[in-house]
Amino acid sequence: MRLFLQRKSQLASDALAKGARVLENVAPEESIQLYIDACDALEEDGKEQMAFDLYRVATSVYIKLEKSQLASDALAKGARVLENVAPEEAIQLYIDACDALEEDGKEQMAFDLYRVATSVYIKLEKYADVEAFLNRDQNHDANRLLSAYTEGDVEEIKRATQSSIISNLDHMIIKLARKLPTGDVSAFKMDAKDQQELLDKDDLT
Structure with a gap:
């Protein structure tokens, strides 16, 4: 039964991601929400690491909409989810979040993300x-x-x-x-x- 539910969760995530890709150009905000929902489905199933690419894709849509703060927020959310299960990927998402802010001239807002990323790195060193x-x-x-x-x-x-x-x-x-x-x-x-x-x-x- 558990295996069935896990498979169902994976199928749901795949379907959401597919719908998100279809909507990227015609309804980007709805597309982003579907990507986030797809990530949530994977996280609920304990497959946080598989959400890595979806968070980055969702962010790219935010960037196209020139919403750097929302892009950074989405990346930081993904990074927090991945900190314990995939710390290296979490660090990369934090770096991407900083980049999103910097490209929009909001370097100062990246300061807290820098601190969090360094703490994850230190934990990773063990x-x-x-x-x-x-x-x-x-x-x-x-x-x-x-x-x-x-x-x-x-x-x-x-x-x-x-x-x-x-x-x-x-x-x-x-x-x-x-x-x-x-x-x-x-x-x-x-x-x-x-x-x-x-x-x-x-x-x-």
Whole structure:
């Protein structure tokens, strides 16, 4: 019986996705909803990873409609669903969400997504000794760059990005950090309390 229900869920998702493709050009908003429904059907059946491509397709329709915020929201939703079952795919969706905002000139809105993506990356590494990771030069430079953004310190951002470790490290945190804007970052400046929470080494989220 369970196998039958799983098969039925898969068929429902396939049918919804097929209908969504048909509607993409004639009724894009309805198409997006069908894609999301198809994702929901897969998630309810425990097949979250199969929803990866559908979230990206739904987002492409949002982009055509020039609705970058909704596109980013859809990608972030998919990323959250995939965090535990497919963390690498989740990170990619977070990166795509940042890209959607940046292409629309909304770099500052990508900041929170950057933080979430880095936390997923850290979890993905599965460090046996978190303290050892926190003491690494890579983490020090990554935090230095992130701190510069929270303080709105343009000069420190420039110095941090010129670090040899930042320049040469093939590291997801650095790849994400490079996506942050390097111009007017005053909007990132936080009060002392928020900054302390952000840099709390015991809180990797």
